[in-house]
Amino acid sequence: MREKTKKPTILEVARRAGVGLGTVSRVLNNHPAVRPETRARVLQVMEELGYTPNPHARRIAGGRSYTVAVLLPFVGTEFYKRLLEGIEAVLLEKRYDLAIFPLLSRARLERYLKNGSLAYQTDGLLLASYDLTEHFGGRLPTDRPVVLVDTRNERYDSVYLDNRLGGRIAGEYLARFPGPVFAIRIEEETDQAFQKTTFRERIQGFREALEAAGKPFTERQLYTTRLSAEGGRLALRHFLEQASPPLNVFAGADQVALGVLEEAERLGLTVGRDVRVLGFDGHPWTEEVGLSTLSQPVEAMGARAASLLLERMEGYKGAPRQVRFEPLLIERASTGTPPKAPYLP
Amino acid sequence: MREKTKKPTILEVARRAGVGLGTVSRVLNNHPAVRPETRARVLQVMEELGYTPNPHARRIAGGRSYTVAVLLPFVGTEFYKRLLEGIEAVLLEKRYDLAIFPLLSRARLERYLKNGSLAYQTDGLLLASYDLTEHFGGRLPTDRPVVLVDTRNERYDSVYLDNRLGGRIAGEYLARFPGPVFAIRIEEETDQAFQKTTFRERIQGFREALEAAGKPFTERQLYTTRLSAEGGRLALRHFLEQASPPLNVFAGADQVALGVLEEAERLGLTVGRDVRVLGFDGHPWTEEVGLSTLSQPVEAMGARAASLLLERMEGYKGAPRQVRFEPLLIERASTGTPPKAPYLP
DNA sequence: CTGAAAGCGCTTACAG
DNA sequence: CTGAAAGCGCTTACAG
Structure with a gap:
């Protein structure tokens, strides 16, 4: 008993x-x-007993919580799934827990930060995508170390992708193909409290590259939609009203590119010949569907951010570190190029 | 100093x-x-000092964590935003914290539950939308109380909406208008680990009502898409290829209904006359855009679920309670009916 | 109604 | 390298 x-x-x-x-x-x-x-003997016994330390006791005795808070946008996209995987991988290895705080509203955010609840619970903060420091006059109201990922700020360690460079690579690449070039601009969330500029930067780079290539880019070549595959489908229909195949589409995100692929197929067009499509993000499934894309090492970025944070938590005091990742063009069938060897991250 | x-x-x-x-x-x-x-005096001093109790100490001393875990799908829809608000409202009032666990993968879920991490951290579990018990042979591997919300299981307290009834109400309602009836079926996520049947039930009820009204419903009247406004736009285009206005559309979700509205406007059709649209969920913004909808008291459902859980945590031992909510039809301009008094939850 | 004391499961100097 | 002890900030009987 x-x-x-x-x-x-x-x-x-x-x-x-x-x-x-x-x-x-x-x-x-x-x-x-x-x-x-x-x-070895102790570890053995722990194993036998199925012992796991009581984190609350550790927290209260040691002053550390062995928990890291990750604040991220309340959107369930594959990007964040991958980012969390990367973060979690390094955190778990160091036996840290991970507390996820979806950013639902400014009020909630302030409650987290103010009332000390977060302060009590975690040893460090990872902020994804939103540079929340602006809300607080440049500095977050916390004495815990903070690292940004998928966004940047000179005052904090930041790990980010050069989205504008990605746009430029996309532009240079698509400009070489015959036929007109189109692009899909994805609307950022319009929540005033939480802003990001990812998609804007991609389009900006794209436009720059086309202009540099002597193919000026006008609003007519742009279709704006929310982030969804169906948005890609609408975009392709729209582009086909303006030009006949072959045409070249920079979809801005893999998810939207998928819709372009679906719609092309539905219309009986041959992808890679009638319609060339280029995605962005390099999600794993793009390989299966033969989607060319600008690969983003999301997991690696998450892992790196977690490592920087761990270093800070262990007392590192150096100046803020800015870690810039570059997207990598992966050519697949959707731009008509024969698939190369699979991408090795 | x-x-x-x-x-x-x-x-x-x-x-x-x-x-x-x-x-x-x-x-x-x-x-x-x-x-x-x-x-009063003590509370005064706490106020002056800005005292907040250290949860870790409370946990370790009292055996309770004053934290509830909420496991929910990794999708950032308004539904979950509202659900969390409802849950949080009652939890905060009782000074409980709320730990959110997005359900990313089965592996993560098992880690949460197994390794005792969740067990240590929280005093009770709230499961949203997925009946995860099937993964564990009928019973979750936890000795904490569990309450389901937006899904149901006879063995646990459950708070859910009668989605099928909502579909039926929608069918009865739209069948009365002139012109053909269409419906949008929203694809559930295809993740094998996490299944829900919300949208399927809505369509099922809708179909039943139409048949009962002597207007049999065929596959041709159905358009399937992912959950997105753009899906609604595509749907309307599709329906207009099959029939001329006026036509009546059950969108299955407000978000998709919004796309129908957008596309109708873009095509110069008059909503409420040429195209009647009925949403589902009763999100706050539907009032602004004049969207008729089946209102779902999401916040109230969340609050109720949290209350049931609190009771369990306080020792209530009765049989599982099944709390069924009913959707309420709200007529607005999108179905051509003059707006009534605003809905009071 | 209230105080003093034991105890929750750990960590961390401090001595050996 | 290792043990015994103090202490982390609370809760909870136990006496008054």
Whole structure:
């Protein structure tokens, strides 16, 4: 009759391993001053008992929470899925937990930050996509280390993709093909509190490249839509009202590019010949559907951001570090080029 | 020169209020055995000091975490925004925190549940939209109370909307207007791990009502798309290829209905006369755009679910409670009916 | 109604 | 390298 399966504590581990509980704690914290044999024995016992440390006790005893807060837009796109995977990979390895805070409203954000709730819960903050510092006069109201990812700010460690460069690469690339060039501009969320400029930068770079190539780009070549595959379908229909195949489309995002692909197929057009399509993001499924795209190492960016944060949490005091990633053009069938060897991140 | 603004503790509050720290704790926990004057004085001091209890200490001392986990689909739709608002409202009032766990993959879910991480962190679980019990042989591997919302299961407290009824109301309503009837079926996410049937139920009810009204519904009257406004635009174009105005469209969700509205306007059609559109969800903005819709009391559902969970956490042991909400038809200009008094939830 | 004390499961100097 | 002890900020019987 054991009572409600009480979790084993550090004390029980210590007893069974025949050591003091300080030693168990040292093993837990990777303290170097533990003999390898002792460590092994303790780990063994932990394994047997299915022991996991009580994070609340650690927090209260050690002052650290072993938790990192990730604040991200409340949109369930593949980009954030991948970003979280990258972040989580390095955090879990270091035995840190990850608390996700979807940015729903400014009021909620302030509550998180102000009332100390976040402060109590986490040892560091990872801000994705929104540079929230503007809301707080340049500095977030927290004494925890902060790292930005998918956005940048000179005052904080930042890990970001050069979206404008991606747009330029797209422009240079598509300008070489016969037929007119079109682009899809994806509307950013219009929430005043949370702004980002990702898609705008991509289009900006695209426009620059076309102009540099002597193919000035006008509003008529642009179609604006929300981020959705159906938006890509509408875009292609719109472009086909203005020009006959072959035509070349920069979709701005893989998700939208997928819609272009779907609609082309529905209309009986041959992708890669009648319609060339270029996506952006390099999501894993683009390989299956043969979509050319500007690959973005999202997982790597997330991992890098998490590493920078971990360093800060361990006391690193240097100047803010700006880590810039570059997108990589991957040619596949959707732009008519024979597929190359698969992309290795 | 105060050092890094140490947070005040219960001890400091006790001193300043001239009471023992047990009393402060009692105030914190709404224990009845505290004289009103004493309580007032303590609360005063807390206010002055900007004291907030350290949740980790409470957790470790009291065995409770004062945190509820909300597991929800990784999609940033307005529905979940509203649901979270409803949940949060009652939880915050009871001084509970809310930990959001987006359901990204089955692997992550199992990690949450298994490794005891969730178990340590929270006192109860709220599962939104997915009945995850199937993954675990009928019972979730947790000893914490569990409440489902936006889905149902006989073995757990469940709060849900009768989506099929909503579909039926929509069918009965639209069948009365002149002109053919169309419907938009929204694809559920195809993730095998996380399934829901919301939209399917709405269409099912719709079909039943039409058949009952002697207007059999065929596949030709159905357009399938992902959940997006652009999907609504495509749908309307599709319907207009099959019939001339006036026509009547059940959009299945407000977001998609919005696209129908947009496209009708773009085509110069008069909404409410040439095209009648009925949404589903009753999101706040539908009033502004004059969209008729089946209103769903999402916030109230979230609040109710949170209340049921709180009761369980306080020890309620009764049989699982099934709370069924009914959608309410709101007539506005998009179905040609003059707007009535605003809906009061 | 209220205070003093034990205890929650850990971490971290401090001695050995 | 390791043990014993103090302490983290609370909660909760236990006495008054």
